Structure formats: C-alpha cells, structure tokens
Amino acid sequence: MSVVELVRLALSRIGSSRLRAALTMLGVIIGVASVVALVAVGQGATSGITARLEGLGTNLLTVTPGSSTEGFTRRAAGSATTLTVDDAKAISALDGIAAVEPEISTQQLVQAGTLNTTTNIVGTTADFMPVRAYTIWQGSFLTDASVNAGLRVAVLGSTTADDLGLDASSIGSQISIGGLPFQVAGILQAKGSAGPFSQDDQVLIPLATAQHYFVQGESVRSIGVSVADADQMDLAKAEIQSALEQRHGIAADGTDDFTIQDQAQLLSTVSAVTTTLTILLAGIASISLVVGGIGIMNIMLVSVRERTREIGIRKAIGARGRDVMAQFLIEALTLSLLGGLVGIVVGVAVSALIGALAGWGFVFNPITPFVAIVFSLAVGVIFGVWPARQAARLDPIVALRYE
C-alpha cells in the first residue's frame, strides 16, 4: 500500500470524527504553538535589544570617570572628576581610533516661544554624531568651526523638539537655554530609548560653549571613542587604558580612576542571556508537546479497541500485519502533523501579535516551523507505534468475533 493511499484513508477517518480529531490535535497544537511563539518572542527580544545597543554607536568604547579614593573611603563609580578634555585629545592621537567625542552635561530650562522644558544639555564636538550613531533630520549638526568658536548654536533631539513645538521650519530660529539665546542649527532623527534613558530628549551644544556658560572646569562626563576596525576593539581598549594610566600617573597594577565600557562585550552578554532564556522557555513549552503526544497515543489506543472489528475485516480481506500497522501509524502521524501545522500558524500569529505590542516587530525564523514539524512528526511516530503494533498483532478470528 502506498503512503498516498494510507494518508487518504487517515484523512477520511479523521474527517468522519472531526471533533475527536480536533481535541486530540489540541495538545500538539498548543505544544507547537507555544514553542514557535516563545522562540520567536525570544529571538525578537534579542534582535530588538541588539538593534538598540547597536544604535548606541558602532565599535563604541565609552570611557567614564571611575571610582575615586579619598583617604580610606572609596566612592561610587562616576564620582571622580578625573577625565578631562585633554584626555580626549590624547585618545584621539592613538592609532586605530576613528573619532572621539568628550561630553559634559547639565540640566537647564529650555524655552521656545511660550513652551518650555527642562532637559539634558550636552556639550560636545562634531564627532558626537558619528560616534553615537545619530543622523540629522533637519538643518545641520554642530560643525568643527562652531565648536571651536564656542558659538551659541544648538542641535535638538527629536523629543525635545516636539516638546518645544519646533519643526523643520524652526531651523535658524531662536530658543533660550538657561536664559541665554541660542540659534537652532538642526534637529536629530528619532532613535528610540535605550533602557530607561531617552536618546531623543537632549540638546547638543558646542563643548566650549557649555564650559563657558554652564559647567566650569576641564572635567568631562564621558568620552565616546569610535574604533576604526571592529576586530581591533581589545587592542584599542588596552591602548586607551595604558595611555590614560600614564596621563593620570597610575601604575599598571594600580586601581584605575576610569572605566572603559565595550559595546560588543555588553552585546554578547545580553544575547547570551536572552538565548539562554529562549532555550529555557522553549524547553518548558516542549513539555506540552510531550503531553500532546500522550493524548494522541491515548486516543489511538482507544481507537484500536473500538475498531477491532474493522481490523478483523481488513485482515480477512487481505491486509497483512504491516498494512494495519502502517494504517494506524499514518493516522497518528497525520493527526500530529495537522496539529503541528495548525500550531505553527497559531504560534506565528501569537508571536507577531506580541512583537507588535512590544514594538520590536515580527521576526520570522524559517527554521522554527521546520523544527516544529520534525518534532510533531517525531511525536506522532513515538506515540503512534505502540497502538499501531497492538492493532497489527490482533488475531483476525478474535477481531471478527469482537462485538
């Protein structure tokens, strides 16, 4: 008997008891759907987080002032004011560094017409845009000329611009920052938030301007470094470390008063965590697949009982044991496969919904349904073989007499 004949037989059998077939398949449907959905959600979350971290800047190293020790008290990270504009200049002189931007920041009231908001004012250089991976939406970014001259020009984050009612037509208009007039040079493209901090609610002004009017002294909040080659990250990190240790007079085995954060490191840590979580969730979901398989086995065993007479008739008219076995096995496989297909559709729909709600979009991995199909077929075989053997072994005389 060909597989086509057997599938036809199985489908007509399933068609004649639809409710039972649907209930039997439900276990597999739930199992496959939850595996597919959880894997997709896990991958969606991973790629969402990855995209956001990449959005922070490519090949990015961030140098921040580290912990400082005064007397016997070790202060929290960021408390030191040891990082200076000159450190940034020294870093930019190193090999393999593409761009460097020092940042200082302050909170100020910003006014435009009748609207106002209090936000982060960042004093930086023209390299801020490439290092932090921003793009300009309207107007232009800070230029080297405006930075060097310490002009009162400002580039606004998209959220800040919205809050102040500024749009494309506002380029060149006057706003007030901390009571001082500034000219709007440009508005940045929106980027979304990274963690709790909005990357779009800030105002960028030339470093020298910020130092002159708002933050006195040479110390900076952080230095963003863009490394020319992604493969050279570790090397660049080591170079920066030794250069700063030398400048700050710290011995190679001493405690650094700065911290260098590696974007790639953070990225791999995050993706390792989410991958582990995804596997864990899929593992839990696959338990329901096993339960679904037991449901199929149960119903097939009942079916063998109920259809004892049919088996007897089929044997009397020439079915061999293996024909009967194949018939019941294909029936179990058809049930699990149909369940698997429905489960994939449900799982994809659920993951698309969750992706849309969570805002990381819909990630479809073609491997997942493939694996799900293989799994549901395996469930069909594993839990279908035993009932099928029971059917195949029936003695036709006994089976025919069975009422």
Next chain:
Amino acid sequence: MSEPIVALDGVWRVYDMGRLQVVALRDIDLRVAPGEFVAVVGPSGSGKSTLMHIVGCLDRPTSGEYRLASTPVGTLDDDGLARFRSRTIGFVFQSYNLLARTTALDNVAAPLLYQGVSRRERLARARASLERLGLGDRLDHTPAELSGGQQQRVAIARALVTDPALILADEPTGNLASDQGAEVLALFKELHQAGRTIVLITHDHDVAAAADRQVHLRDGGIVDRPLAA
C-alpha cells in the same frame, strides 16, 4: 478430474486450554473440486466455524495437511497467508462485516487496496462488481443506509471483486429475513452456474439443500449423514 481447490487430509485442530485439550476438528478429509458448490452442515458446536477458519486460512491445523489451490498452506507465514488469502478466497460472513461509515464502492474496492491495484482500476472493478449484483444505484450508500439483503449483496460483490478461486460463505443468510435470504441463496446458485467454486457453511438444512453436495459435521468429525434432530 483436475486438482481440487480445497484438499484437507487428516486435519486436526486441538485448542490447548491449559490442562484441558479441546478437540474442535478430528481427522477431517475433505475435497472440493473446481466449480463445485459444497455445503458444510452441522449444529452449533460441531466445529463448523473452526473448519471455516482453517479453510479460509484464518487459522492453521494442529496436524494434517491443507492444500488450497495446490498450495500447502502450512508453509506460509502470517503475511504470506494474508496475501494468499486475499488473492484466493472471497469471504461472505453472516454479519456482512462491511466497513462502517464507508461507501459500498469503497467497501468492495478494499480487498484490491491490499493487492496494490491502482485507485482508478480499483474503483472501476468495484463498480462493475456492484453493478453485476444489481447495486449500481447504491454505490455511495454506507452500510447503515442499506437493508440487510443489500448489505449482504455488497459483501458478495466484495468477495467477487478479486476474482477468487474459492467463495467461502459462513451462514450468509443467518441474519436475513426469509425472502432476502432466498434472494441471496439464489445469487449463490447463479454464481455456481457461472462456474464459481463455493463452500457454504450453515446449520440450516434448507439452505444446505441449495448446494450440489452436503458435508455433515458432528462433534468435530465428518459423518455420513445427519443424525435425526
């Protein structure tokens, strides 16, 4: 005379019930020639069913030899027996034994499925077989939608569809009203006249009278003539 279709020589069938041994058939010699219509008659418990199972290759003799269409059945394994059975014997049962929820056409086509006949040919042959038995307008009816007599005719159509060497009927009229039973019996006579070899098993002497020859079974053995009831 040509080689017999059915040849049993000294066939015993003993059921081993633990300590007790039950003899169902003792030393049966039986020959059925091609084209013969033989009725095996006996009261219940006489071993009719056991004999039918052995002749029908559903069971094997404990001892003795059984040759069906010149093939020694004892040498075949279960699968070989199933294959041989499907090609050589057409069964007609007392309770019809049609597949439930399956149309008459598919029921009649089912034995061909196990012979590996293509679907197109299966359906064509099943249709022809049903039409020959006057059921051309009942092809899509399921057993539940047919009368007992019609169901038995579907079962006969199924037995004939493989063109078997032997038709083996077990109380084919047992579940039927007398007029429908008579119809079915007339059908067997027609088949016999068309040259079919038929073994009919019954407890009913009137039914047995339709055959050319009667074999009387009592307490597992063949007797010359029936004892007075």
